[in-house]
Amino acid sequence: MAIRVDGHAKKNATRANAVSRKPWGAITLFIAPVIIYYAIFTLYPIVATFYYSLHSIVPEGGKLVTYFVGWQNFARLLADDIFLRSVNNTIIWAVVGPILEMVTATTLAFIVYFNVPLHRFYRTAWFAPMLVSGVIVGLVFKWIFNYDWGLLNVGLRAIGLDDLALNWLGRRDTPLWAVIFVHYWATFGYSFVLMIAGLSAIPGELIEAARIDGASTVQASTKVLLPLLMPTFLTVLILSFMGKMRAFHIVWVLTGGGPMHFSETVATYVQKRAFGWSTLDLGYPSAMAVVWFGVVIIGVALINRWLKTRTED
Amino acid sequence: MRLAVLSPQKQFEFGLWWSRIQIVLLTIMLLIFTLLVIIPFVWMLVMSVRTTGEILNDPYGLPNVIHWDNYWKLMFDPKIAFYKYFVNSGIVTAGALILTLLLSTLGGYGFGRRRYDFKLRGALFALLLFALMLPPQIMYIPQFTMIAEYGLLNTYWSLILLYAATGLPISTYLMATYFSQLPIEMEEAARIDGCGDLRIFWQVMLPLARPAVATVVLINFMHFWNELLLAMTMVTQPDMRTIQVAMMSFVGEHGSDYAIAAASLVTSMLPVLILYLVLSDKFIEGMTAGAVKG
Numbered sequence: 001m002a003i004r005v006d007g008h009a010k011k012n013a014t015r016a017n018a019v020s021r022k023p024w025g026a027i028t029l030f031i032a033p034v035i036i037y038y039a040i041f042t043l044y045p046i047v048a049t050f051y052y053s054l055h056s057i058v059p060e061g062g063k064l065v066t067y068f069v070g071w072q073n074f075a076r077l078l079a080d081d082i083f084l085r086s087v088n089n090t091i092i093w094a095v096v097g098p099i100l101e102m103v104t105a106t107t108l109a110f111i112v113y114f115n116v117p118l119h120r121f122y123r124t125a126w127f128a129p130m131l132v133s134g135v136i137v138g139l140v141f142k143w144i145f146n147y148d149w150g151l152l153n154v155g156l157r158a159i160g161l162d163d164l165a166l167n168w169l170g171r172r173d174t175p176l177w178a179v180i181f182v183h184y185w186a187t188f189g190y191s192f193v194l195m196i197a198g199l200s201a202i203p204g205e206l207i208e209a210a211r212i213d214g215a216s217t218v219q220a221s222t223k224v225l226l227p228l229l230m231p232t233f234l235t236v237l238i239l240s241f242m243g244k245m246r247a248f249h250i251v252w253v254l255t256g257g258g259p260m261h262f263s264e265t266v267a268t269y270v271q272k273r274a275f276g277w278s279t280l281d282l283g284y285p286s287a288m289a290v291v292w293f294g295v296v297i298i299g300v301a302l303i304n305r306w307l308k309t310r311t312e313d
Numbered sequence: 314m315r316l317a318v319l320s321p322q323k324q325f326e327f328g329l330w331w332s333r334i335q336i337v338l339l340t341i342m343l344l345i346f347t348l349l350v351i352i353p354f355v356w357m358l359v360m361s362v363r364t365t366g367e368i369l370n371d372p373y374g375l376p377n378v379i380h381w382d383n384y385w386k387l388m389f390d391p392k393i394a395f396y397k398y399f400v401n402s403g404i405v406t407a408g409a410l411i412l413t414l415l416l417s418t419l420g421g422y423g424f425g426r427r428r429y430d431f432k433l434r435g436a437l438f439a440l441l442l443f444a445l446m447l448p449p450q451i452m453y454i455p456q457f458t459m460i461a462e463y464g465l466l467n468t469y470w471s472l473i474l475l476y477a478a479t480g481l482p483i484s485t486y487l488m489a490t491y492f493s494q495l496p497i498e499m500e501e502a503a504r505i506d507g508c509g510d511l512r513i514f515w516q517v518m519l520p521l522a523r524p525a526v527a528t529v530v531l532i533n534f535m536h537f538w539n540e541l542l543l544a545m546t547m548v549t550q551p552d553m554r555t556i557q558v559a560m561m562s563f564v565g566e567h568g569s570d571y572a573i574a575a576a577s578l579v580t581s582m583l584p585v586l587i588l589y590l591v592l593s594d595k596f597i598e599g600m601t602a603g604a605v606k607g
Contacts, residue, residue, distance in 0.1 A: 030423025
């Protein structure tokens with residue numbers, strides 16, 4: 001008897017000991033590699049971008065030399081017409097793009113949610129452009145918009161709308177809208193899938209109940225589902241917004257920001273100033289990146305607050 | 314919130330909500346819409362087996378003779394020789410995938426299992442996820458100088474190292490979520506049998522997490538294969554180009570050979586597209602998992 005009690009006590013003691021003693025060796029082994037890697041290749045470059053933004057970094061004698069210039073880079077930005085235009089373009093895009101996408105994604109999600117036939121096929125097809133690289137999307141649409149032989153213009157001419165067959169990517173007013181449209185084509189499926197996911201998470205009983213109370217499809221959708229969908233809506237909107245603020249591949253290949261910077265976005269202008277033009281100075285584009293980082297964070301915070309207060313009302 | 318992407322509500326009969334005529338009209342509209350969405354793919358495919366002359370004359374036409382030789386020319390014509398860009402992209406993608414998997418499974422296990430919880434773990438995890446909302450522009454200029462300093466410009470390593478860094482946050486997040494849902498009993502049983510932490514991870518838990526590993530492989534494969542910004546910045550030597558940069562440059566340099574260019578788009582898209590058609594659920598799950606969290 002005594003032995004058993006003893007043994008019991010001993011077992012308890014070791015267990016308590018095992019619980020209180022953290023396996024620090026294992027924790028380090030598992031977590032440290034990721035954190036160290038992340039610190040070297042992601043965190044350090046972010047901090048360095050802030051540091052660069054206050055400096056002028058130019059090649060001299062085969063290597064990069066750093067001079068401190070303080071706020072000069074930021075002051076120059078305010079006077080840089082191309083930068084201001086690219087900000088303007090990106091903001092137009094970040095407003096129009098998400099609205100287009102949210103309207104399409106929500107409408108399609110509601111239609112497909114009610115188990116329309118072939119819904120799996122639609123989902124697969126609409127999501128597919130998301131997997132295709134920006135280079136492919138950019139090139140194909142560059143050809144579709146081609147003035148002489150592109151699908152769009154040839155089609156328009158065939159139905160007698162010769163006046164509408166514009167040089168879509170070569171004018172001052174249409175290239176930005178071409179970019180917005182093509183990016184929308186590539187990404188609306190993503191928003192759609194997220195909306196469907198949000199809808200499917202809403203318990204079915206609520207809609208059944210609405211049905212029994214005599215609600216129509218539209219009523220059930222707008223009065224029951226839509227309010228419950230607000231958190232998903234917010235997430236998708238923010239993701240869509242961030243997607244436009246960072247988009248590079250499609251713009252770069254489709255228009256390259258041209259003609260004459262009419263479709264320049266911040267992402268493409270940073271690339272040009274950092275690596276494209278012969279005016280090599282890594283400090284100036286870093287300052288742009290810093291400003292843009294701030295704009296993205298503020299934008300996300302604003303959308304968040306705006307929609308939060310709206311849902312609480 | 315767990316995503317239920319893959320199981321649209323089955324409890325409604327659509328007949329309850331829409332009348333038969335409405336269903337037919339809706340289906341026609343949705344099919345037309347879907348056709349508009351996939352036209353660029355179809356056109357690309359048709360273009361790739363025609364001749365450039367035919368395309369310029371009649372972009373809507375179908376090929377008279379199917380020119381499979383476009384693909385042969387694309388790959389092995391000594392002036393074009395696209396196969397080497399496939400090799401480059403393959404090496405970079407595979408290398409970055411291995412590195413990402415190694416780090417993210419270890420990290421996901423450490424972040425996901427209760428046993429390894431400590432005071433700052435949550436904060437570290439949040440810090441890691443912070444990168445998900447950052448535009449690449451905020452870090453790629455110093456990444457460039459860093460790679461240049463180590464003399465890695467124009468090497469496979471430049472892209473392998475940086476791609477792994479971009480894939481790490483979402484991969485670790487996916488692995489951690491999955492590991493945190495595995496039952497503790499397996500882990501304890503192995504521990505009573507005298508297994509150490511690393512052995513439990515490697516021989517017991519990691520095999521159980523195979524579905525999450527598959528998701529991580531798929532989405533990272535796609536991102537690494539499709540990446541352009543870093544690829545064109547870190548690698549400027551023509552022979553070292555990845556497939557994406559090669560396609561872009563090909564159109565710049567051999568601007569008028571549209572049939573061959575279309576063939577390059579189709580071939581470069583195939584690996585991802587085939588995987589997607591076979592495993593579309595896994596793709597969608599992986600790509601949306603990072604979006605709806607908490």
